[in-house]
Amino acid sequence: MTSLQNQSSVRSLTLGQVRFTYVVDGAMAFPPAGFFPSVPPGEWTLDLLDEHGMVPMSAGGLLVDIGERRLLIDAGLGPMRGEAGGGTVNCGSLLDTLSGLGHHPSAVDVLALTHLHPDHVGWAGAFGRHAVAAAEWKASPEMAWLAAPSLLEDGDEVVPGVSAIVTPGHSPGHTSFLITAGAERLLCFGDAFHHPLQLNHLEWGSGPDWHGDSVPAARRRLIDEMLVPGTLAFAFHFGDQPFGRVSRAADGTIAWNPVPSTVLAGPPRLLA
Template sequence: MNSTNTGQLAAQASIRTLTRADVRLTYIVDSAMAFSPSRFFPSVPAAYWQQTPGLLDDAGRIPMSAGALLVERGGRTLLIDTGLGPISKNPLGVANSGSLLETLDFVGTQPADIDTVAFTHLHIDHTGWAFTPDTEGNSRPTFAQARYAVAREEWAPHARGEIVPDEPHGPLFSTLSDDRLVLVDNGEEVFPGVKALVTPGHTAGHASYVIHAGDERIIVFGDAFHHPVQITHPEYGSEPDLDSAAVPPARRIILKELEAPGTLGFAFHFGDHTFGRAERNGESELVWQPVPSTVLGPSPREV
Protein backbone atom coordinates (compact mmCIF):
# COMPACT_ATOMS: atom_id res chain seq x y z
CA MET A 1 0.00 0.00 0.00
CA ASN A 2 1.36 3.43 -0.94
CA SER A 3 2.23 5.83 1.86
CA THR A 4 2.81 9.58 1.95
CA ASN A 5 5.73 10.90 3.98
CA THR A 6 8.95 12.92 3.78
CA GLY A 7 11.40 10.02 4.11
CA GLN A 8 14.79 10.13 5.81
CA LEU A 9 17.88 12.01 4.72
CA ALA A 10 20.27 9.18 5.66
CA ALA A 11 18.50 6.63 3.43
CA GLN A 12 18.52 5.66 -0.21
CA ALA A 13 15.75 7.32 -2.21
CA SER A 14 12.38 5.62 -2.57
CA ILE A 15 10.41 5.69 -5.81
CA ARG A 16 8.33 8.79 -5.04
CA THR A 17 5.65 10.75 -6.86
CA LEU A 18 4.13 14.20 -6.40
CA THR A 19 1.32 15.88 -8.32
CA ARG A 20 0.91 19.63 -8.67
CA ALA A 21 -1.94 21.00 -10.82
CA ASP A 22 -1.77 19.09 -14.13
CA VAL A 23 1.80 17.83 -13.65
CA ARG A 24 2.83 14.49 -12.16
CA LEU A 25 6.47 14.10 -11.07
CA THR A 26 7.99 10.70 -10.31
CA TYR A 27 11.53 9.90 -9.21
CA ILE A 28 12.69 6.98 -11.37
CA VAL A 29 15.42 5.58 -9.13
CA ASP A 30 18.29 3.87 -10.95
CA SER A 31 20.94 3.32 -8.32
CA ALA A 32 22.01 3.41 -4.71
CA MET A 33 25.29 5.19 -3.99
CA ALA A 34 27.15 6.14 -0.83
CA PHE A 35 30.11 8.46 -0.37
CA SER A 36 32.71 9.39 2.19
CA PRO A 37 31.87 12.82 3.65
CA SER A 38 35.50 13.95 3.70
CA ARG A 39 36.23 12.84 0.13
CA PHE A 40 33.09 14.11 -1.56
CA PHE A 41 32.76 17.30 0.52
CA PRO A 42 36.34 18.28 1.36
CA SER A 43 35.35 21.87 2.28
CA VAL A 44 32.68 20.87 4.81
CA PRO A 45 34.13 20.94 8.35
CA ALA A 46 34.47 17.44 9.79
CA ALA A 47 32.74 18.65 12.96
CA TYR A 48 29.56 19.27 10.99
CA TRP A 49 29.07 15.57 10.29
CA GLN A 50 29.96 14.67 13.88
CA GLN A 51 27.70 17.23 15.53
CA THR A 52 24.63 16.95 13.30
CA PRO A 53 22.76 13.67 13.79
CA GLY A 54 20.81 11.88 11.09
CA LEU A 55 23.00 12.79 8.13
CA LEU A 56 24.97 9.56 7.65
CA ASP A 57 24.01 5.92 7.21
CA ASP A 58 25.07 3.20 9.63
CA ALA A 59 28.43 2.90 7.85
CA GLY A 60 29.18 6.61 8.24
CA ARG A 61 28.53 7.37 4.57
CA ILE A 62 26.31 9.86 2.75
CA PRO A 63 23.51 8.12 0.81
CA MET A 64 23.14 9.58 -2.68
CA SER A 65 20.78 7.86 -5.05
CA ALA A 66 20.84 8.55 -8.79
CA GLY A 67 18.05 8.35 -11.32
CA ALA A 68 15.71 10.39 -13.50
CA LEU A 69 12.69 12.59 -12.94
CA LEU A 70 9.65 11.63 -15.01
CA VAL A 71 7.43 14.61 -15.82
CA GLU A 72 3.95 13.83 -17.18
CA ARG A 73 1.63 16.50 -18.51
CA GLY A 74 -1.24 16.41 -20.98
CA GLY A 75 -0.40 12.97 -22.30
CA ARG A 76 3.24 13.90 -22.95
CA THR A 77 6.32 12.72 -21.08
CA LEU A 78 9.63 14.38 -20.25
CA LEU A 79 12.55 12.62 -18.58
CA ILE A 80 15.11 14.80 -16.82
CA ASP A 81 18.45 12.96 -16.75
CA THR A 82 18.93 9.22 -17.15
CA GLY A 83 20.72 7.95 -14.03
CA LEU A 84 24.07 6.23 -13.64
CA GLY A 85 23.45 3.14 -15.77
CA PRO A 86 24.37 -0.53 -15.22
CA ILE A 87 27.75 -0.04 -13.56
CA SER A 88 29.05 -0.62 -10.05
CA LYS A 89 32.31 1.32 -9.88
CA ASN A 90 32.65 4.79 -8.41
CA PRO A 91 36.01 6.33 -7.50
CA LEU A 92 34.54 8.39 -4.63
CA GLY A 93 32.44 5.72 -2.97
CA VAL A 94 30.25 2.72 -3.70
CA ALA A 95 27.44 2.24 -6.23
CA ASN A 96 24.88 -0.41 -7.06
CA SER A 97 23.20 0.70 -10.26
CA GLY A 98 21.16 -0.28 -13.28
CA SER A 99 17.44 -0.26 -12.37
CA LEU A 100 16.15 2.72 -14.37
CA LEU A 101 14.35 0.79 -17.10
CA GLU A 102 12.81 -1.59 -14.57
CA THR A 103 11.68 1.36 -12.45
CA LEU A 104 10.12 3.03 -15.48
CA ASP A 105 8.25 -0.18 -16.21
CA PHE A 106 7.17 -0.39 -12.56
CA VAL A 107 5.42 3.00 -12.87
CA GLY A 108 3.87 2.05 -16.22
CA THR A 109 6.16 3.88 -18.65
CA GLN A 110 8.27 2.48 -21.48
CA PRO A 111 11.29 4.11 -23.19
CA ALA A 112 9.25 4.62 -26.36
CA ASP A 113 6.75 6.72 -24.35
CA ILE A 114 9.33 9.43 -23.65
CA ASP A 115 9.21 12.29 -26.16
CA THR A 116 11.90 14.54 -24.61
CA VAL A 117 14.96 13.84 -22.45
CA ALA A 118 16.50 16.96 -20.89
CA PHE A 119 19.90 16.75 -19.22
CA THR A 120 21.00 18.90 -16.32
CA HIS A 121 24.58 18.12 -17.33
CA LEU A 122 26.59 15.33 -18.91
CA HIS A 123 28.27 13.67 -15.92
CA ILE A 124 27.96 9.91 -16.03
CA ASP A 125 25.50 9.64 -13.13
CA HIS A 126 23.07 11.77 -15.14
CA THR A 127 23.60 10.24 -18.61
CA GLY A 128 24.07 6.55 -17.79
CA TRP A 129 21.01 5.32 -19.72
CA ALA A 130 21.09 7.90 -22.52
CA PHE A 131 22.54 5.24 -24.84
CA THR A 132 22.52 1.43 -24.77
CA PRO A 133 24.18 -1.18 -27.02
CA ASP A 134 22.10 -2.71 -29.80
CA THR A 135 22.37 -6.36 -30.90
CA GLU A 136 25.50 -5.53 -32.89
CA GLY A 137 27.20 -3.76 -29.99
CA ASN A 138 26.67 -0.23 -31.33
CA SER A 139 25.42 2.45 -28.95
CA ARG A 140 21.91 3.67 -29.74
CA PRO A 141 19.65 6.18 -27.99
CA THR A 142 17.75 4.30 -25.31
CA PHE A 143 14.76 6.59 -25.76
CA ALA A 144 14.31 6.09 -29.47
CA GLN A 145 11.44 8.54 -29.97
CA ALA A 146 12.85 11.35 -27.84
CA ARG A 147 14.68 14.57 -28.50
CA TYR A 148 17.77 14.96 -26.31
CA ALA A 149 18.04 18.49 -24.88
CA VAL A 150 21.36 19.82 -23.56
CA ALA A 151 22.36 23.36 -22.59
CA ARG A 152 24.37 24.97 -25.37
CA GLU A 153 27.17 25.88 -22.95
CA GLU A 154 27.31 22.31 -21.67
CA TRP A 155 27.68 20.97 -25.19
CA ALA A 156 30.28 23.55 -26.29
CA PRO A 157 33.42 21.66 -25.13
CA HIS A 158 32.24 18.50 -26.89
CA ALA A 159 31.48 20.50 -30.05
CA ARG A 160 35.13 21.61 -29.96
CA GLY A 161 36.27 18.00 -29.69
CA GLU A 162 37.48 18.30 -26.12
CA ILE A 163 37.64 15.33 -23.73
CA VAL A 164 35.64 16.33 -20.66
CA PRO A 165 36.32 14.50 -17.36
CA ASP A 166 33.47 12.39 -15.96
CA GLU A 167 31.46 12.70 -19.20
CA PRO A 168 32.23 9.43 -21.04
CA HIS A 169 28.90 9.44 -22.88
CA GLY A 170 29.36 13.01 -24.10
CA PRO A 171 30.84 12.13 -27.51
CA LEU A 172 27.88 9.84 -28.24
CA PHE A 173 25.57 12.86 -28.35
CA SER A 174 27.36 13.94 -31.54
CA THR A 175 25.93 10.83 -33.24
CA LEU A 176 22.41 12.21 -32.87
CA SER A 177 20.80 13.82 -35.90
CA ASP A 178 20.30 17.58 -35.92
CA ASP A 179 16.61 17.22 -35.08
CA ARG A 180 17.35 14.89 -32.15
CA LEU A 181 20.06 16.90 -30.36
CA VAL A 182 18.43 20.11 -29.13
CA LEU A 183 20.74 22.81 -27.76
CA VAL A 184 18.96 25.10 -25.32
CA ASP A 185 19.77 28.52 -23.92
CA ASN A 186 18.95 30.06 -20.56
CA GLY A 187 15.21 30.68 -20.26
CA GLU A 188 14.30 28.52 -23.26
CA GLU A 189 11.36 26.13 -23.03
CA VAL A 190 12.30 22.46 -23.51
CA PHE A 191 8.86 20.97 -22.86
CA PRO A 192 5.44 22.54 -22.27
CA GLY A 193 5.77 24.63 -19.13
CA VAL A 194 9.41 23.65 -18.50
CA LYS A 195 12.24 26.16 -18.96
CA ALA A 196 16.00 25.87 -18.59
CA LEU A 197 17.90 27.85 -15.96
CA VAL A 198 21.55 27.67 -17.03
CA THR A 199 24.10 28.37 -14.30
CA PRO A 200 27.65 27.19 -15.18
CA GLY A 201 29.86 26.08 -12.31
CA HIS A 202 29.43 22.43 -11.48
CA THR A 203 29.99 21.85 -15.21
CA ALA A 204 30.48 24.12 -18.20
CA GLY A 205 26.76 24.61 -18.75
CA HIS A 206 24.92 23.00 -15.87
CA ALA A 207 21.17 23.53 -16.21
CA SER A 208 18.32 23.40 -13.76
CA TYR A 209 14.78 23.04 -15.06
CA VAL A 210 11.87 25.16 -13.83
CA ILE A 211 8.55 23.34 -14.13
CA HIS A 212 5.43 25.53 -14.01
CA ALA A 213 2.38 23.78 -12.52
CA GLY A 214 -0.62 26.05 -12.01
CA ASP A 215 0.38 28.68 -9.43
CA GLU A 216 3.41 26.68 -8.33
CA ARG A 217 6.86 25.89 -9.66
CA ILE A 218 9.20 22.96 -9.17
CA ILE A 219 12.93 23.54 -9.73
CA VAL A 220 14.94 20.46 -10.68
CA PHE A 221 18.41 21.62 -9.70
CA GLY A 222 20.55 18.65 -10.71
CA ASP A 223 24.00 18.80 -9.14
CA ALA A 224 23.96 22.47 -8.27
CA PHE A 225 23.48 21.00 -4.78
CA HIS A 226 24.56 17.53 -3.67
CA HIS A 227 23.48 17.79 -0.03
CA PRO A 228 21.12 20.01 2.02
CA VAL A 229 24.09 21.53 3.89
CA GLN A 230 24.87 23.41 0.66
CA ILE A 231 21.46 25.09 0.77
CA THR A 232 22.55 26.70 4.03
CA HIS A 233 26.22 27.07 3.04
CA PRO A 234 26.46 27.60 -0.75
CA GLU A 235 30.19 28.12 -0.29
CA TYR A 236 30.67 24.43 0.53
CA GLY A 237 31.84 22.79 -2.68
CA SER A 238 31.68 19.25 -3.99
CA GLU A 239 34.65 17.27 -5.27
CA PRO A 240 33.28 16.92 -8.86
CA ASP A 241 32.73 20.69 -9.32
CA LEU A 242 34.49 21.85 -12.48
CA ASP A 243 34.76 25.56 -11.58
CA SER A 244 34.67 25.90 -7.80
CA ALA A 245 34.70 29.71 -7.94
CA ALA A 246 31.58 29.80 -10.13
CA VAL A 247 29.55 27.35 -8.02
CA PRO A 248 28.51 29.66 -5.10
CA PRO A 249 27.20 32.44 -7.41
CA ALA A 250 25.33 29.84 -9.46
CA ARG A 251 23.78 28.42 -6.31
CA ARG A 252 22.68 31.84 -5.12
CA ILE A 253 20.78 32.38 -8.37
CA ILE A 254 18.95 29.09 -7.84
CA LEU A 255 18.37 29.79 -4.14
CA LYS A 256 16.72 33.10 -5.00
CA GLU A 257 14.34 31.20 -7.26
CA LEU A 258 13.73 28.51 -4.63
CA GLU A 259 12.80 31.14 -2.04
CA ALA A 260 10.07 32.57 -4.24
CA PRO A 261 6.53 31.83 -3.01
CA GLY A 262 4.95 28.66 -4.33
CA THR A 263 8.26 27.06 -5.27
CA LEU A 264 9.39 23.50 -4.57
CA GLY A 265 12.70 21.86 -5.34
CA PHE A 266 13.61 18.39 -6.57
CA ALA A 267 16.92 16.86 -5.49
CA PHE A 268 18.49 13.82 -7.15
CA HIS A 269 21.02 13.21 -4.38
CA PHE A 270 19.42 14.30 -1.07
CA GLY A 271 18.94 10.78 0.31
CA ASP A 272 15.19 10.12 0.61
CA HIS A 273 14.42 13.84 1.00
CA THR A 274 13.64 14.11 -2.69
CA PHE A 275 11.07 16.93 -2.74
CA GLY A 276 11.38 20.00 -0.53
CA ARG A 277 11.49 23.75 -0.07
CA ALA A 278 14.24 26.22 0.79
CA GLU A 279 12.97 28.03 3.87
CA ARG A 280 14.37 30.34 6.54
CA ASN A 281 14.81 28.89 10.03
CA GLY A 282 14.79 30.76 13.34
CA GLU A 283 18.32 32.01 12.69
CA SER A 284 17.28 33.29 9.24
CA GLU A 285 19.39 30.59 7.61
CA LEU A 286 18.11 28.89 4.50
CA VAL A 287 17.46 25.20 5.12
CA TRP A 288 16.02 22.34 3.07
CA GLN A 289 12.58 21.44 4.36
CA PRO A 290 11.35 18.15 2.87
CA VAL A 291 7.70 17.98 1.81
CA PRO A 292 5.56 14.83 1.81
CA SER A 293 5.27 12.79 -1.37
CA THR A 294 3.76 9.42 -2.18
CA VAL A 295 5.99 6.38 -1.97
CA LEU A 296 5.27 3.99 -4.85
CA GLY A 297 8.02 1.56 -3.91
CA PRO A 298 11.31 1.24 -2.02
CA SER A 299 14.71 1.87 -3.50
CA PRO A 300 15.36 -0.85 -6.11
CA ARG A 301 19.01 -1.04 -5.02
CA GLU A 302 20.99 -1.00 -1.79
CA VAL A 303 24.66 -0.53 -0.90
Protein backbone atom coordinates in the same frame (compact mmCIF):
# COMPACT_ATOMS: atom_id res chain seq x y z
CA MET B 1 8.91 8.85 6.71
CA THR B 2 11.78 10.34 4.78
CA SER B 3 15.40 10.51 5.87
CA LEU B 4 18.72 11.79 4.60
CA GLN B 5 20.25 8.55 5.90
CA ASN B 6 18.45 6.29 3.42
CA GLN B 7 18.51 5.63 -0.30
CA SER B 8 15.48 7.09 -2.06
CA SER B 9 12.29 5.19 -2.69
CA VAL B 10 10.46 5.60 -5.98
CA ARG B 11 8.31 8.60 -5.05
CA SER B 12 5.59 10.58 -6.82
CA LEU B 13 4.18 14.06 -6.24
CA THR B 14 1.35 15.84 -8.06
CA LEU B 15 1.06 19.61 -8.40
CA GLY B 16 -2.09 20.75 -10.17
CA GLN B 17 -2.24 18.71 -13.38
CA VAL B 18 1.49 17.85 -13.39
CA ARG B 19 2.82 14.60 -11.95
CA PHE B 20 6.46 14.18 -10.91
CA THR B 21 8.01 10.77 -10.24
CA TYR B 22 11.53 9.94 -9.13
CA VAL B 23 12.53 7.02 -11.38
CA VAL B 24 15.30 5.63 -9.22
CA ASP B 25 18.23 3.91 -10.97
CA GLY B 26 20.03 2.75 -7.84
CA ALA B 27 22.15 3.53 -4.83
CA MET B 28 25.35 5.51 -4.34
CA ALA B 29 27.24 6.59 -1.23
CA PHE B 30 30.42 8.62 -0.79
CA PRO B 31 32.73 9.43 2.12
CA PRO B 32 31.96 12.92 3.42
CA ALA B 33 35.58 14.08 3.57
CA GLY B 34 36.30 12.92 0.04
CA PHE B 35 33.19 14.20 -1.72
CA PHE B 36 32.75 17.36 0.37
CA PRO B 37 36.33 18.46 1.10
CA SER B 38 35.35 21.96 2.25
CA VAL B 39 32.66 20.89 4.73
CA PRO B 40 34.04 20.88 8.29
CA PRO B 41 34.05 17.32 9.67
CA GLY B 42 32.00 18.36 12.69
CA GLU B 43 29.01 19.16 10.45
CA TRP B 44 28.50 15.48 9.69
CA THR B 45 26.22 14.39 12.50
CA LEU B 46 25.09 10.76 12.64
CA ASP B 47 21.61 11.58 11.33
CA LEU B 48 23.16 12.70 8.03
CA LEU B 49 25.15 9.51 7.35
CA ASP B 50 24.28 5.90 6.64
CA GLU B 51 25.31 2.99 8.85
CA HIS B 52 28.75 2.92 7.20
CA GLY B 53 29.43 6.61 7.81
CA MET B 54 28.83 7.48 4.15
CA VAL B 55 26.62 10.12 2.54
CA PRO B 56 23.73 8.40 0.69
CA MET B 57 23.04 9.71 -2.82
CA SER B 58 20.55 7.89 -5.01
CA ALA B 59 20.75 8.23 -8.80
CA GLY B 60 17.91 8.30 -11.31
CA GLY B 61 15.69 10.52 -13.41
CA LEU B 62 12.71 12.80 -12.73
CA LEU B 63 9.71 11.86 -14.85
CA VAL B 64 7.43 14.82 -15.57
CA ASP B 65 3.95 14.21 -16.97
CA ILE B 66 2.83 17.64 -18.12
CA GLY B 67 -0.08 18.21 -20.48
CA GLU B 68 0.29 15.95 -23.50
CA ARG B 69 4.04 15.60 -22.93
CA ARG B 70 6.18 13.22 -20.93
CA LEU B 71 9.63 14.57 -20.04
CA LEU B 72 12.45 12.76 -18.25
CA ILE B 73 15.14 14.83 -16.58
CA ASP B 74 18.40 12.86 -16.41
CA ALA B 75 18.98 9.14 -16.84
CA GLY B 76 20.85 7.76 -13.83
CA LEU B 77 24.22 6.04 -13.77
CA GLY B 78 23.41 2.86 -15.66
CA PRO B 79 24.61 -0.67 -14.89
CA MET B 80 27.46 -0.36 -12.41
CA ARG B 81 28.22 -2.02 -9.11
CA GLY B 82 31.18 -1.70 -6.77
CA GLU B 83 33.73 1.01 -6.10
CA ALA B 84 33.47 4.16 -8.21
CA GLY B 85 34.67 7.74 -7.82
CA GLY B 86 35.91 7.10 -4.31
CA GLY B 87 32.53 5.76 -3.20
CA THR B 88 30.28 2.74 -3.63
CA VAL B 89 27.53 2.31 -6.20
CA ASN B 90 24.87 -0.22 -7.15
CA CYS B 91 22.88 1.11 -10.10
CA GLY B 92 21.20 -0.06 -13.27
CA SER B 93 17.46 -0.22 -12.52
CA LEU B 94 16.14 2.92 -14.24
CA LEU B 95 14.55 1.13 -17.21
CA ASP B 96 13.05 -1.51 -14.92
CA THR B 97 11.70 1.22 -12.64
CA LEU B 98 10.25 3.02 -15.64
CA SER B 99 8.66 -0.23 -16.83
CA GLY B 100 7.18 -0.76 -13.37
CA LEU B 101 5.50 2.63 -13.78
CA GLY B 102 3.96 1.39 -17.02
CA HIS B 103 6.26 3.20 -19.45
CA HIS B 104 8.67 2.22 -22.21
CA PRO B 105 11.49 4.65 -23.14
CA SER B 106 9.64 5.34 -26.39
CA ALA B 107 6.85 6.93 -24.32
CA VAL B 108 9.25 9.68 -23.21
CA ASP B 109 9.04 12.67 -25.56
CA VAL B 110 12.37 14.16 -24.54
CA LEU B 111 15.22 13.42 -22.16
CA ALA B 112 16.47 16.74 -20.76
CA LEU B 113 19.91 16.57 -19.17
CA THR B 114 21.03 18.78 -16.32
CA HIS B 115 24.63 18.00 -17.21
CA LEU B 116 26.73 15.22 -18.70
CA HIS B 117 28.38 13.61 -15.67
CA PRO B 118 28.21 9.79 -15.66
CA ASP B 119 25.55 9.47 -12.94
CA HIS B 120 23.11 11.53 -15.00
CA VAL B 121 23.55 10.06 -18.51
CA GLY B 122 23.84 6.32 -17.88
CA TRP B 123 20.69 5.33 -19.78
CA ALA B 124 20.62 8.28 -22.19
CA GLY B 125 21.10 6.03 -25.20
CA ALA B 126 17.76 4.34 -24.53
CA PHE B 127 15.85 7.53 -25.36
CA GLY B 128 15.26 8.97 -28.78
CA ARG B 129 15.31 12.74 -28.27
CA HIS B 130 17.67 14.68 -26.03
CA ALA B 131 18.09 18.27 -24.86
CA VAL B 132 21.16 19.73 -23.15
CA ALA B 133 22.72 23.16 -22.67
CA ALA B 134 24.84 24.29 -25.61
CA ALA B 135 27.74 25.13 -23.28
CA GLU B 136 27.59 21.65 -21.74
CA TRP B 137 27.55 19.96 -25.13
CA LYS B 138 30.44 22.04 -26.46
CA ALA B 139 32.59 21.08 -23.46
CA SER B 140 31.84 17.34 -23.72
CA PRO B 141 33.24 15.90 -26.98
CA GLU B 142 33.26 12.44 -25.38
CA MET B 143 29.45 12.49 -25.60
CA ALA B 144 29.42 12.56 -29.41
CA TRP B 145 27.52 9.25 -29.37
CA LEU B 146 24.47 11.19 -28.13
CA ALA B 147 22.97 11.93 -31.51
CA ALA B 148 22.02 15.53 -32.35
CA PRO B 149 20.55 16.84 -29.08
CA SER B 150 18.52 20.03 -28.97
CA LEU B 151 20.85 22.70 -27.60
CA LEU B 152 19.51 24.95 -24.87
CA GLU B 153 20.35 28.47 -23.76
CA ASP B 154 19.32 30.07 -20.48
CA GLY B 155 15.55 30.66 -20.47
CA ASP B 156 14.75 28.31 -23.35
CA GLU B 157 11.59 26.22 -23.15
CA VAL B 158 12.14 22.46 -23.42
CA VAL B 159 8.44 21.63 -23.69
CA PRO B 160 5.55 23.97 -22.83
CA GLY B 161 5.75 24.78 -19.15
CA VAL B 162 9.37 23.67 -18.66
CA SER B 163 12.21 26.19 -18.94
CA ALA B 164 15.98 25.89 -18.60
CA ILE B 165 18.08 27.81 -16.08
CA VAL B 166 21.72 27.56 -17.16
CA THR B 167 24.12 28.23 -14.30
CA PRO B 168 27.71 27.10 -14.96
CA GLY B 169 29.72 25.97 -11.98
CA HIS B 170 29.26 22.30 -11.21
CA SER B 171 29.81 21.76 -14.95
CA PRO B 172 30.32 24.12 -17.92
CA GLY B 173 26.61 24.27 -18.77
CA HIS B 174 24.91 22.86 -15.72
CA THR B 175 21.17 23.34 -16.12
CA SER B 176 18.24 23.35 -13.74
CA PHE B 177 14.69 22.97 -15.02
CA LEU B 178 11.75 25.04 -13.77
CA ILE B 179 8.37 23.40 -14.27
CA THR B 180 5.15 25.43 -14.01
CA ALA B 181 2.15 23.56 -12.59
CA GLY B 182 -0.80 25.94 -12.40
CA ALA B 183 -0.21 28.29 -9.47
CA GLU B 184 2.79 26.27 -8.29
CA ARG B 185 6.24 25.48 -9.63
CA LEU B 186 8.94 22.87 -9.14
CA LEU B 187 12.66 23.45 -9.63
CA CYS B 188 14.78 20.43 -10.47
CA PHE B 189 18.22 21.74 -9.55
CA GLY B 190 20.38 18.82 -10.65
CA ASP B 191 23.78 18.81 -8.94
CA ALA B 192 23.87 22.48 -7.96
CA PHE B 193 23.44 21.07 -4.45
CA HIS B 194 24.45 17.57 -3.35
CA HIS B 195 23.39 17.98 0.27
CA PRO B 196 21.16 20.32 2.32
CA LEU B 197 24.23 21.46 4.30
CA GLN B 198 25.27 23.43 1.22
CA LEU B 199 22.13 25.57 1.26
CA ASN B 200 23.57 27.69 4.06
CA HIS B 201 27.15 27.62 2.86
CA LEU B 202 27.20 28.33 -0.84
CA GLU B 203 30.97 28.14 -0.79
CA TRP B 204 30.97 24.50 0.36
CA GLY B 205 31.58 22.85 -2.97
CA SER B 206 31.45 19.23 -4.09
CA GLY B 207 34.39 17.15 -5.29
CA PRO B 208 33.24 16.91 -8.93
CA ASP B 209 32.66 20.68 -9.34
CA TRP B 210 34.16 21.92 -12.59
CA HIS B 211 34.68 25.56 -11.56
CA GLY B 212 34.21 26.02 -7.85
CA ASP B 213 34.44 29.80 -7.94
CA SER B 214 31.27 29.94 -10.06
CA VAL B 215 29.24 27.63 -7.84
CA PRO B 216 28.12 30.18 -5.18
CA ALA B 217 26.58 32.54 -7.74
CA ALA B 218 24.76 29.65 -9.42
CA ARG B 219 23.41 28.47 -6.09
CA ARG B 220 22.35 31.98 -5.06
CA ARG B 221 20.27 32.34 -8.21
CA LEU B 222 18.59 28.98 -7.62
CA ILE B 223 17.83 29.71 -3.97
CA ASP B 224 16.16 32.95 -5.05
CA GLU B 225 13.97 30.90 -7.40
CA MET B 226 13.16 28.34 -4.70
CA LEU B 227 12.13 31.08 -2.27
CA VAL B 228 9.45 32.36 -4.67
CA PRO B 229 6.09 31.52 -3.03
CA GLY B 230 4.51 28.36 -4.39
CA THR B 231 7.83 26.81 -5.44
CA LEU B 232 8.92 23.29 -4.56
CA ALA B 233 12.21 21.66 -5.45
CA PHE B 234 13.54 18.27 -6.49
CA ALA B 235 16.94 16.93 -5.43
CA PHE B 236 18.50 13.82 -6.99
CA HIS B 237 20.94 13.21 -4.17
CA PHE B 238 19.23 14.23 -0.90
CA GLY B 239 18.84 10.69 0.45
CA ASP B 240 15.16 9.77 0.73
CA GLN B 241 14.08 13.44 0.72
CA PRO B 242 13.91 14.17 -3.01
CA PHE B 243 10.96 16.58 -2.84
CA GLY B 244 11.02 19.64 -0.60
CA ARG B 245 10.75 23.37 -0.12
CA VAL B 246 13.37 25.82 1.06
CA SER B 247 12.57 28.47 3.63
CA ARG B 248 14.51 31.41 5.07
CA ALA B 249 14.36 32.18 8.79
CA ALA B 250 14.57 35.70 10.26
CA ASP B 251 18.31 35.21 10.82
CA GLY B 252 18.80 34.35 7.14
CA THR B 253 19.22 30.61 7.68
CA ILE B 254 18.01 28.46 4.80
CA ALA B 255 16.26 25.17 5.59
CA TRP B 256 15.32 22.18 3.45
CA ASN B 257 11.80 21.05 4.35
CA PRO B 258 10.82 17.69 2.82
CA VAL B 259 7.24 17.54 1.58
CA PRO B 260 4.98 14.46 1.58
CA SER B 261 5.11 12.29 -1.51
CA THR B 262 3.62 8.95 -2.46
CA VAL B 263 5.89 5.90 -2.20
CA LEU B 264 5.29 3.77 -5.30
CA ALA B 265 8.09 1.30 -4.55
CA GLY B 266 11.06 0.98 -2.25
CA PRO B 267 14.65 1.61 -3.35
CA PRO B 268 15.28 -0.73 -6.32
CA ARG B 269 18.86 -1.36 -5.16
CA LEU B 270 20.78 -1.05 -1.93
CA LEU B 271 24.44 -1.08 -0.99
CA ALA B 272 25.94 -4.07 0.80
